[in-house]
Amino acid sequence: MADADVLVALLYQLADDELVIGHRDSEWLGLAPHIEEDIAFGSIAQDEVGHAIIFLRMLEELGEGNADDLAFLRPAADRRNAVLVERPNGAGTYLENPQFDWGYTIARRLVYDLFDGVRLEVLTRSSHQPLAQVAAKIRREERYHLLHHVTWFKRLAQGSDESRRRLEEGIAKVWTDVGGLFTLGAVATSPIFPATTQDLLDGWMGELKPIFAAEGIAWPSAPLMRPPLGLDGRRGQHTPELGALLEAMGEVCRAVPGASW
Amino acid sequence: MVTEAAVWAALTDVKDPEIPPVSVVDMGMVSRVVVDGDQVNIDMTPTFVGCPALEIIRRDVAARVAVEPGVGGVAVRFVFDPPWTSERITPQGRERLKTFGIAPPMPESAGGLINLAEVPPCPFCSSHDTHMENLFGPTACRAIYYCDACRQPFEAMKTV
Ligand SMILES: [Zn+2]
Secondary structure: OOHHHHHHHHHHHHHHHHHHHHHHHHOOOOOOOOHHHHHHHHHHHHHHHHHHHHHHHHHHHOOOOOHHHHHHOOOHHHOOOOHHHHOOOEEOOOOOOOEEOHHHHHHHHHHHHHHHHHHHHHHOOOOOHHHHHHHHHHHHHHHHHHHHHHHHHHHHHHOOHHHHHHHHHHHHHHHOOHHHHOOOOOOOOOOOOOOOHHHHHHHHHHHHHHHHHHOOOOOOOOOOOOOOOOOOHHHOOOOHHHHHHHHHHOHHHHHOOOOOO | OOOHHHHHHHHOOOEEOOEEEEEOOOOOOEEEEEEEOOEEEEEEOOOOOOOOOHHHHHHHHHHHHHOOOOOOEEEEEEOOOOOOOHHHOOHHHHHHHHHOOEEOOOOOOHHHOOOOOOOOOOOOOOOOOEEEEEOOOOOOOEEEEEEOOOOEEEEEEOOO
16 A cells, blocks of 8 residues: 555544544533543543644645545544544433443543554654654643543542442443554554554553553453454444534534634 | 844734733744745744644734734744744743743653642742642643642643
């Protein structure tokens, strides 16, 4: 595969992971456990969506189309985010009877942040200089997310019997999708992306296992590279929940074409 | 013809939209000014990648420099090389942050790690008897602290 195609495929994965998890983060606004956490998740959401914007603009410069259109109007089948990040925060919706799951959210956030950190480190070694430079900058911001989510992970693990049980249930639920983070879809290991699935997985396990061990949480098993539902987000296979998310996210854009914000 | 020095001087008039006493030069956001005839090209480096004020800053910079004598056109570009770090804030910028009730960023710890045990002194009373309330604040670049000496909440620029 040509370098240019690898770059485009990679940018879609980066943009879509960050945009979708950023949207899920934003859905906690007003519903998080306390007001400081509303602020934290609002801020983290803003960071992630900001990172997505940079990757979408790079796609725009490569002739893939307008960045806003790519964000808001692209159909689910063209999205390349991992299925893990599109899962709802819990039962209900933001507007209707949200019964969101904080244990799941923290488990997902921790595994995603560590994966993102490993991937960003790979990107700083990319032969595509603009991408390597942006990755170096984003890495410095992501340290705050990781610190926050590690703190929460420990707090839930050490809190009460209930908080620990809910965290462990969250981990079990995350584990059914976690392998989907590491599949590379149309991204070939190359100077643009100098790592394999196994490299990503090894780097991620190297960071996560000690965190689990420190809290006495059993390591579930090696993540399944072929998710049980057979959905590989990196190849455009998604749950109906992504469709619902895109419906909500693109509502204003479709209602008022050409609006600026 | 406009000089680079005149452009830099003009840029000190452009304030951070979220921190009015501090200019974009104080913040270390201007990485390069190149004058080519009557055309001025300015490279700026975002404090945070997702900072929603970037387009406002771009507009304000272009508008201010455009009215300098001898300027025909202005192009403002955001670049990530070198990346913005909180070390780029000038000594004057650090002082001005304090006048706005924001503690300047702490120096980076060894290995680029964030050390939560280190707290900034209070921008109001200079006491070191402060503690962190929230790693995240009203903007991406700020965290929230509380001063146990003068009993006031305050913000601090994050170390990035
Ligand atoms: Zn004080």
